Amino acid sequence: MGTLEEERMRGRLLALVALLGLLVGVTPATAQAPTGDIVGRVADASGAVLPGVVVTVSGGALIQPLTATTGETGTYQFPGLQPGNTYVVKFELTGFRTVIVERVAVGVGSNTTTNATLEVSALQETVTVSSEAPIVDTRKTGTKSNYTQEQLQNVPSARDPWVMLERTPGIAMDRANVGGSQSGQQSGYISRGATTTNNKWLLDGVDITDQAATGASAVYYDFDMLQEMQISTGGNDVTQQTGGVGINLVTKSGSDTIRGSGRYYWTDESLGSVNLTEELRAQGARSGAPIQNIKDYGIEGGGPIWKGRAWFWGSYSKNDIKVGVVNFYQKRPGCPVNASDPLAQSLPVDAINECLNTDLTVLDNYNIKGSALLFSGNTFTWHSNFADKIRNARDASDTRPFETTYIQEGPVWTHKASDRHVFNDRWIAEAAYAYVGGGFGLLFQDPANRDIQPLNDLGTGRWERSFNQSEFDRPATSVNLTTTYFKPATLGGDHAFKIGYNFRDTPASSTTVYGGDVYAQTRNGVPERAQFWRSAATEYAMTTHSVFAQDTYTRNKLTLTAGIRWDRQDDSALASTVEANRLIPQWLPGIAFQGADSGVVFSNWSPRLGVGYDVFGTGRTVARSSFSVYYGQIAPGSLSGTLNPVSAASISFPWNDANGDRFVQINEVNLQRSAVITFSGNYNPDNPGFLGTTNTVDSGLKNDRTVEWTATVDHQLTNRMAVSLSYIYRSYSDFRFDQRVGIDASNWSPVTYQPTCAAAAPSCPQLTYFQPNISIPGTQRLVNRGGYTRDFNGIEATFTKRMADRWMLDMNYAYNDAVDNFDSIQGYSATFDPTNLQIFNGHQYAVEAGGSGIDNVFVNAKHMFKIAGVYTAPWDINLGATYQIRDGYLFPQRILSPNRTGAAGAVNLVLEPFGESRYDKFQMMDARVAKRFSFGRRSVEGSLDIFNVFNVNTVLTRNLNQAAATANNVTGIVAPRVLRLGVRVVF
Template sequence: MLFIAIADVASAQNTSQVFGRVTDGSGGVLPGATVTLSSSALLEPRVAVTSETGTYEFSGLPIGTYTVKFELTGFQTLVREGLQLQGGFNAQVNGELSVGGLEENVVVTGMNPIVDIRSTTQGTRFNVQELQAIPSTRDVFQVLTQTPGITSDRQNVGGTHNGQQIGMFSRGAANGQGRWFVDGVDRNDIANGRPFVVDFNSVEEVQVSTGGADVTMQTPGVFVNVVTKSGSDAFRGATWFFRTDRALGSTNVTDDLRRAGANSGNPLVHTNDYGGQFGGAIKRGRAWFWATYGMQNVRLGVLNYYKPDAGCAAVQANPLAYSFSDVIDCLNINKQDVPALGSKFNLRPFAGNLVTVANSFGQRVETIRGADDLHPTFETTNKMTFMKLSDSTYDLGPRYWNTGIWDPSWKFSDQHTFSDRWLADVSFGHHCWCDSIVPQTDELRLVQPMLELTTGTWGRSWSDSSIMLVTNNTVDMATTYFLPGQWGGDHSLKAGFKYGHFGEVYDRSYSGHAQAVFNSQRPLPIFSTPFTARVIRDYITPAFLDQNSVYLQDTYSRKRFTAILGVRWDRQVDNVAAISVRAHAFQGQPTIDGTLFNLFPAIDVPTVRAGVVWNTVAPRLGLTYDLTGDARNVIKGSYAIYFDQRSAGQLSKALNPTGSARIDLGWSDLNGDSVVQVNEINQSLIRSVTGFDPANPAGLVSANRVDPNVTAPRTNEIVVGFGKEMAGDFGFNVSYVWRRYDNFIWNDTIGISSSDYSAVQFTPPSSACPSGARCETVTYDVPNVTLPSAYTVTNRPDFRHVYNGLELVVRKRSSRGWMLNASYSYNTTIEHYDSAAAYEDPTNIVRLNGFQYAPSAGIGGGGGSNLAGIPVNAKWVAKLNGSYRLPYEVNVAATADVRQGYPFAQGVNIASRPNRAPAIAVLLDALGEQRFPDFATMDLRLERAFRVRGMKVLPSFDMFNVFNANTVMGRRTNQNAANANSIFGILAPRIARIGMMVNF
């Protein structure tokens, strides 16, 4: 049996349906009518015959513009033209035939349904016209932030963060449970959320789902599928060049902001975006190709990150004494290059069958990754480079399959249409992230970094070198079948199977064998008070996950009523492969307490398996009712259970003794050089320990445990809403969403509970607190017994998140020269600790229980408006984008984004606690009570089309942050530190881009 390639877990969103009923003038159904669907997006017209109930259905349709023709002897032929299908939309197209001859044609144009009566999935879609029309940074991830209700961990102004995968948060779901696909190929990195690269001009449509999903969706996070272009019988192509430049920009840093730490702002120096694409027929009607290449160069000045020459050293020492222009000229420039290369081949070997082979290579190269005020020198940043096979001691597999030219992605698929009712498909996908993140020079691999706990500042070097190989290999099969006139209605059946093998190989080594950690209280300078020696073991962790999934769904329609009944089953099991880890450089050397360092010997560990298999069954139910029978007034409701996807080795890593392991030991800097030597370490003074048992460091069996009954985290969701289509391609949808997240997984320290802690108070000395800092007396908790390092991976009892949200979405399809998308969302996600069993350390619980859940942005550094460590939570979010075509083919467009400011979580740092308790920041307010200023920004675009000798020439002008807002996006939260409340991120200033695209 042959299957088609469009389906996998993304199938429902990737392809569309056209369905409907054929009647006569009196409303009587007409069985036996011929319905023909044609489009340039189809290889050949699709033909169906209406059932006994007068119904028909076409499934698995690609994005495009369609014509539907209805024919029946004794009736006039009805032709409905201009049906624009977006991915995942189910368009109801009914035909009412009048008595007459077949040769008499009735042509109707411009019919485009707004409300999908066969789906309860919520989200949005951006087609190629919208992607090109609205102002954007020409980066797929930035466009996604226009989705209703989504908040992100940074703001991309004019390209400041192009090539970086923006962390997206929606409806209380964790960022790690979002799912990313390109043409249905799984590009998800559950553990790290790292970026993949796709050329912006190769994109045909972007589909985003945020809730109400059918059985093809496993997890509760944001679902994104990027559909790329394909070749056709008509040869076509494009070339482009866009330039954003500081000369077209402004400054937005006031004197007050400079005095508060934003001495330089976040200036974008320039971006270049250029490339070309071409596609057409290899053999008309039989074989086609598409190829694309794009490159983006981003040059970004980093706030408070200065060049190391003597002149700029004076500027860095006292930036307020110099002009703003002088400060900008002294900034180090972070250079990012983002190349993307792709191709796609389609073959129709026989009628109804399509074979697809697609490949892409993409990468991000960055020179000073992690640069910010906490990594203030070239030596304390790292760089992201191309990965080579020789970079790792682990077998990475064939070069062009895994490490590739750049990060590779492959897709092989076959699709087949058996009849007008039966469609089936199969596909195989492979994707690899192959990253090398290393110090700026090879010499820095031997230089030991130092860390100041009070301010979070690093010195001398960066901490580690990392090779990351993350692979996804998936096989997907799916089928749809239309079964009309059974059990009182029509059934649209869908079934699928997926197998996934996911790998994460990390090869990590640490510079200088240790980290010198300081705890220098004001008014002493940083790096003046030695505190602890942090010794970390190098490691290689080859972790894997195997997953099998099966889903079934029946969309049952009877008159105005539709019920969507589905269920999915997922089986997940992980392991960590056998590996050898070298001994630490300190191993066997004498320490200050007279013992030999013996904490990190060489070990050889066999394959580790947690032995826990997750088998989850997730029901889905959706109901819609068409109040007026014309798909213009529809009530919708849905109920769904989602389960999280494991990351590779998620449970087995806890039992792997070669994983990430570190220990903080007593340190006396005997020679005063601020470098940890082994003879300065006190092995008997353990401040904290992570990832291993210091009592048995050579053990091949970890002291950790995995609860054999641990189960997958779970989300329950209820959505109710109303959708209305009005005249002029205008419509709106209002919905209420409730979610409950529970069954979370945590590491439960063995033998420890919240009753083993006691409260103490601390008042920071005034000398430790700069002007304006809140050095209030705080209460925190300390353990009464020595904390063991061993823990049990299990489900967290009596702990939950509850989300409530109201969302209004207004949409005007692109017609009659204009389009509009607008949304307003009100969201609240409350974190609940229902008993003392829900936590061990009681510190901060009173500030968290019953207050907002706000996950922190996980990707640090990078300058710009990155919000590293800032809790992402906005109770209200409003968004707008639209375009209007003026005379002479002039297009003007705008986007606007307005939201509540994120929480400003000020706290007092407790650097040292007894009994091996780690350092902790004690919150001064309930999370969400103190916030940054509300955020608002607007972008504009102006474009004029010219036609020259069969080519369409499109010069354009874009302006970002039109009103030159300077909203503070991030401040340092530690109040008993020299950098308390200092600004480390503001919105990048207004800047313009000029560009030219030529389509032929």
């Protein structure tokens, strides 16, 4: 395998060759997207159903028209239609007028009901009407949000899929993305008390979820490659394995007409404002977080290779993002070293912002897509995507100066081939193969940093000098087989069957090395301990097999969906070798690991049930409910990782820094066994020379489980307006962790502690922590966390007005209450340590964001309100706006305890029950104005977007340690107001 740069160059060349191949007549084809259905009922003028009507659907993304014949109930169904397109549906029956319905829109995951009434006629007459599909989907069971081109392009946004998640009811994000300032990194998000590991990403039907960074996307996207998006937050049918958020991305495709678009968007600090006040500067935010410059440009287009037989589509885009980060300074004369430097307070805002380093991200994206009709009823498809990312300073923050950040590199190819065959008007089948290459690196800023010891202050959280480096390889290969069959007039109603099999092979390997093999750690500047590391080199194999079956039964006003899904997940640790720590090889020797298998395989059956009732038979008011059981998706190593001794291992000893140079020398470290402060879980300090592991996995281990019940009422106010009200209940259980063997609750004793707090601390109470009266054992066992459950209760209300009469509006409110419950100490702590138990038991669940460049954010908002709308003013001027307001996230102030006996280390003592202390409420408004000039089918649009209209400067993060010199110092604020200029050409 070549270097990352060689892979990047090879990817660009392959993309160019593939595109040229398409243009000269090669026929790779479009991958099948997540699709929608057209369904309906045909009757005569008296209302009696008409069997035998020939129904034809054409246009849209169909190379070849499809036909169906109504059954005894007068019903028909066209499944698997590409969304984001409008179709024409024709109804024909001898002795009746032909009816043609135009502009039938299909949305991803939706059922577009298109009914027809045929009148008797002796002549061959045709009636043509324009469709306006019902805004309430009578067959819908889950809670889903669809985003069309109108919402993607005309509503102001940072132009990435994660900002669409931000608009979705009930989803809370871990960051504020002002004008694309955060688009260089994936945003984290939480919905309905779930863990992020159960989120799912699909690109044109391909599962591209990163199985190792479980729940994340494997790639970044060209926003203009998207035709439509659907985001599912609950009531997932059998096609989705988990109960997490499901994101379906539908890309554009070719047609019999040449079409395309190009754009250029420009944002610059000269178009921005300043939201940094002297009050914030006095609280530690010496600088702001300005957008320095963002460029977003690209082109996409497609058309016929052979009209009526083969199409192509392709795109290219680049995002060049340069932003400043609070207190992330350049190391040059006239600039402060850090936020504590007096210069940081004395310099004016403009000067201090000039001192900020540039956090740079460059995203390149290529797409090649095509489709070919091989023979009647059979379409072959192909889609290739090449996504590359370079970031110069990942994890940049006030506590991670430039030399401690990562250089991130990693090109990723995604390929999919599929074949779809229409056997008849009721039976469709598809076979698909996909490959996603998921390699990237988080590299030292300088290779020499491999031999430089990082310096870390436990009080302030600040790092200096160096950090670590990791490289990952995460390819994914999948095979999907699906079939649908429509069976009308059976058991008093119609049946739509769906059956499928999925296979996914997701191996993962990674290596990690640590600067200098040791971290020099101080506490508020005082030398405290040396944390020694052994490098990691892990390789895992993992496979997932899934089978599902579902029947959607409709009879008069009733729709019943029943399904079952089976998933089998298995992993193993493969052989690998790591070298000894270079400073203390007697404590951290080299290991040649032979591999291991836990013997545990997760085999889970997941029932799904949904029922909908058209209350008045008009399709305007639908009451529906769903019941689902979901099981988690696991990462490679989730089962066998406990048995793997070549994952990262560490041990900490007291360090006195006798010569005052802030570097660890061995003669400054107490290396006695009795002096061990703490050690990692895959290592036993009582037998450090042992080259295997004494860890085990419980043979009865269960997969994490989610039980969900929803109840919803949808009501159509007018043909273009609807409201919806939902109640959601979820129960989470069977979590797992590595529990220490040989210790229990009886081995812990309370210690009263009076800390010394900083002047900025609002209070400094006497605290209690627990420490063991024996040494923490080294042996672990992977078990379920008995007695630990989580309950969620939520309410969601939505109002939808689709685009008509010159305006559209989406508005939603969500109430969320996610509570952690610990019925026993066994499920709370892997070592049975009761410290903080009462702080968390019975209180809010809030996962701490810890990846993608954001940390110290505890995502939990009980109340969220969001609104987005568009108005088309005279002279083809589009006005758009979004607004959101939510509770501030948790602000869990804490104090780091002293090092405890028995190698228990220090522990953060949280001062208040989780959820009682929060940051100020967060609110944000964006606005947009655009003028379009049309020339037939072509148009040119100029636009101006205003982000953070009111220039809010809400504090997002602070230093939580109340005993630190920097206690409560502001470490993150919202980026200031900024304008974006854009031009878009459509042809």
